[in-house]
Amino acid sequence: MPSSRRAFLGAAATLMVAGCSSDVLGLRRSVRVAVSWSGQELHAFHDVLDGLGKLDYPVEVVPLGDDISTAFGARSGRRPDLVMLPQPGLVPRERSERNDLQAIPDELANPGRARLWEDLLVYDGKTYGVPFKTAHKSAVWYRPSVFRDVGVEPPRLWSDWLTLNKTLSDAGVRPLSLAAGDGWVLTDFLENVLLGIAPAVYAGLATATDPRPSRRPEFAAALRLLGSMWSAPGTLAGGVKRSLVQQFPDAIVEVFGHRRAAMVLASDFAEPVVRSFAADPDDIGVFTFPALAPGAAAPVVVGGDVMVLPKPTSDDAVDLVRRLSDPTAVDPWIRQGGFLVDGRVSGYSPELTRLAEQLTAPNGLLQFDLSDQLGPVGGINGLWRVLTDFLIRIGDRGSAVVPEAVDAAVNELRGVES
Structure with missing residues (x-):
């Protein structure tokens, strides 16, 4: 993309x-x-x-x-x-x-x-x-030393990831660096969640001649889950304001250069940036997006x-x-x-x-990037903008704001689709 x-x-x-x-x-x-x-x-x-x-x-x-x-x-x-x-x-x-x-x-x-x-x-x-x-768009790069210091391990489930973020935040560590200045990073997050909870819906949208994600209740459900992470106070390094202007390489530098966050969702092509800015070449780890529920397969976008x-x-x-x-x-x-x-x-x-x-691997969920297959709906004036506005409405503001923000995002996307 x-x-x-x-x-x-x-x-x-x-x-x-x-x-x-x-x-x-x-x-x-x-x-x-x-x-x-x-x-x-x-x-x-x-x-x-x-x-x-x-x-x-x-x-x-x-x-x-x-x-x-x-x-x-x-x-x-x-x-x-x-x-x-x-x-x-x-x-x-x-x-x-x-x-x-x-x-x-x-x-x-x-x-x-x-x-x-x-x-x-x-x-x-x-x-x-x-x-x-x-x-590989389901990769999360992190600093193992931070995890060791706080006594946590890479998450196996989405709920584990939320708990991990809270543990890090309580210890004074910002868990996540988010490159919201690049809208495709936001769609990568959403795609992993949607694929994890509704693989058939994901695959159907990818092959539809007239895809309309806003009409699928699973799309709103994925937004709610995503909102549970982005809305949690203390999660985003630099808060929403920095995240909105932060582009892909900057988010990686936040974790491995400035060391102001513990992890970043970043594809495999991030590796040269990670290694160029890591203060300790041995303090580099990667885990992949966890399963959304016990017994479910982990998404791989x-x-x-x-x-x-x-x-x-x-x-x-x-x-x-x-x-x-x-x-x-x-x-x-x-x-x-x-x-x-x-x-x-x-x-x-x-x-x-x-x-x-x-x-x-023969097991697990494996699908291509959905936004690239949605046409204009998945692009900069579609899903990118919708998720950016969604982040602005919920970032660092707590879970109470999520339901209303989900409704607003669905309505905004519906306008793009029409």
């Missing part, structure tokens, strides 16, 4: 070039690759390209950040030949509504792909995307970046997809941290190994 997390560890470069530009030298036409990454992620992708060896064509990497969707609407200049799309849920819509994508050649359309990728990337029997990067080919494509662009699909191609990025590959469980740090193993 587009977000300012793409800007961590430095400002975005406006253009990086692997090889020489054919537009300048008049040689073989370059393959232009549009990406949403910046900073460390962009540098890591450049290393991946360097590791491919000598290519018969130049490659230009064009960082578009939050504006990655503009790669499909270019009307002046050259369109990108390959897009690293961070919203897999857009693939069928781009294909069916705008006919913008070229089908992936059969030899690259992996028939053994996990069902979730298959559901997202196949349309009318043809494949329109190749997975490149998987994001995933996202990812997929390679898609805008029309018209070229043989060179297809060749680059083929090379990047090689299982060893991403080794340079894996060594730098913050990168997971679907189905691969080796070569990571201990923390990411745990997350990778959970993605391949």
